[in-house]
Amino acid sequence: MEAYKAKSIDEVIRLLSQFEGKGKVIAGGTDLIIDIRNKKVKPEALIDISSIDELKTIEDLGSFIRIGAAATFTDLVESSLLDENLYGLKKAAREVGSPQIRNRGTIGGNIANGSPAADSVPPLLCLDSTLILRSIKGEREISLRDYYEKGFKIGEDEIISAIQFKKPEGRQILSFAKLGLRKALAISRLSIATLLEIGGDNRIKTIRIASGSLGRHPLREYKVEEFLIGKDFNEEVINEAVLVLKEAMEERLKGRATLPYKQRAVERVFKDAIYGGLERLKVVEA
Amino acid sequence: MKLEVVGKNILRIDALSKVTGRALYPEDFYMEGMVYGKTLRSKVPHAYIKVDTSRAEKIDGVIKIFTHKDVPNNKHGVVFKDHEVFCSEKVRRIGDPIAFVVAKDRKTCELALENILVEYEEIEGVFDPIEAMKDDAPKVHGDSNIVYHFKIRKGDVEEGFKNSHVIVENTYKTHMVDHAFLQPEAGLSFIDEEGRITVIVATQYPHYDREEIASALKIAEDKVRLINANIGGAFGGREDISLQIHLALAAHELKMPVKVVYSREESFLAHSKRHPLIMKYKTGADKDGKLLALEAEIIGDTGAYASWATNVLRKSGVHATGPYFIPNVKVDSYAVYTNNPYAGAMRGFGATQVPIAHEQQMDMLAEKLGMDPITIRLKNMFKKGSVTATGQVLTESVPLQECLERVVEKMDFPVGEKEAY
């Protein structure tokens, strides 16, 4: 195995092309190093991107925010751009692993590894995020939703260079809640992110819901969204939404031993996300 | 009498070396000319085996591969000699040691392990201790899987239940637990300046280890020296032999320093577990909540080897009543072989599991009697002078009542009130 500590994106994509699919990008290494040692992956070359500054910046592009793929969870937690309405993404980042893992693990790695339990992904799905991919052939964009739901692939010669999304508008609030078996270092048993906006007439104006560990990959809960949109926001409606969510889960997780447990647990996690978001909104608007 | 240490906070003598990172654990020792060892372990729970090391022996850098043929006395074990240093004919659990490779470095050890051919002729295993107790169950060792049966007979339980106003019957199960001490097993062996086989290891029983090594190698105990390095936690999990004999054998044969460091995974495979128990309980009390009878059957799954099973299941039996006086008691506790990971010592040694059963029984008796859980305990608990189910008279301090009363006070627990039920 060869090893390269790359200094620029250009160097990375040149190396990826040179190794024709046998090169593996390493950033935090918090999953990859374990896989290499267990001989699950046997790359010919490791290409380290953990110290490329242009891959680590979190940028405010006016109505959009762009997060470099090699930004660590600690970078996200410490970014002032993710306070206020985007706090759900920060909360998800803060609940990843441990301080040691957050200092190394990256948002790009969370996506590229395709874990169903990737904590940062449900909030990014709620934001309708776009993945920006680079290769020597150039740059292209795919939506995060298509990456998960339509199985769009990241090419072997491509690197995720950034994740981009539109900032929430008006009174939209992004929220996140997770159930782990303990406080730290817990892989999510299930997680829910919501983007919610309640209009002046108390009707639900915006609702996007994404879940983690309730399917083979993180996904949007369209049926629940359809149920909620335009409805008067009250406890009864939220309770009914929980039933819709349970039904959707059942279809996807039928036969799994964890289903009964998750069906009981999901109610609280979903409500934590919804009401936690509204609590946060009060703080943001105060 | 003036006490110098008891009742005082004193500084640990080893704390300074530990906070500065200078404290040496077995894997921290390095020697000139040191080579590495690694263990080949069974991948199946119950099988006859044939081992072919010839291909692995030809690998450049492999110094020697040890199997049962190289061990003068292949048997060991803390109570019963039911472990083999290396499995000779049969493996009895996943993780059973089959061979030990010594090579110039760790990577070569791994390569050699991959090249040892083990032919497994799998046989039916038994994984449920209740199944294992049946006559027609597959046998792990010899002709019975029942390693141990401990009995308590006090008074007449039939009579006790007949006179009981309420009876509660339940079965409780606890699971296997690993100690997960933070420092995986490691060791270094060499021949010291006086010609003694020396093993640096982290162990709870250096004297037992020395005895077991001497016995396995058929040499005098004074030719074996154990150095106990710093121990990164143990909790009962370092009471059995893991790598001690492998290391001693290698240094003895090869006359060179040999080092072994287990991974976390191998550590899980190598050492004992807490016994999972199945506890069938029947408890009776009179109208006032006075306990009259207890009958318990406790079955401990000791896995493929006995280790401390006799002592652990005896302790479970002795503690089966909990800290309560009961006039009529019948307890049967068993330790049973299965093809599961082997169980041995772990913090509490069998006394840890039974409270799940006896305390839940108390709560349920209280509920049936419309009594609160504190009152029923206060009526029955051991006091100075109480006689336990095994006939022990508690002559020293028994401050249980005082303890419970303080808890009640601190919790502001509404004893006797409706909300306490």
Next chain:
Amino acid sequence: MKKISLNVNGKDHILEVEEDMRLIDLLREKLGLTGVKEGCSEGECGACTVIMDGEVVNSCLVMAFQAEGSSILTIEGLGDEENIHPIQQAFIDVGAVQCGYCTPGMILAAKALLDKNPNPTEEEIREAISGNLCRCTGYNKIVQAIDRAKEVLR
């Protein structure tokens, strides 16, 4: 083999490392810094914690070549018998050391915390050591020790 340069405990090193070598192997085997402990090899236990460019990392989850150009602090660089660091002293005084295997990682996690936040709350202390397991169940003493060290350092 790959040549890398890095600074460990204030000293510059240029070393030849294997491509598949991890930072923990470099520190233990090449530099003899055995205060770096290996407990799980997958980032769960934190025994191998070191401070890399000011932040705690699991040295079992960093490849040696990735550490090129970085500054590493291990327990050996924090303080020794003659020049003990207040966090180390607090661990001794409070009785926060039992088997000692988690101790170097715990102390470095505390160091990284107090460098950034000299006056942490108990919750912040617990959060800072949440990636470090102690199996002797000594967390309360460890939290107390860090709390005491904070007072001494202020």
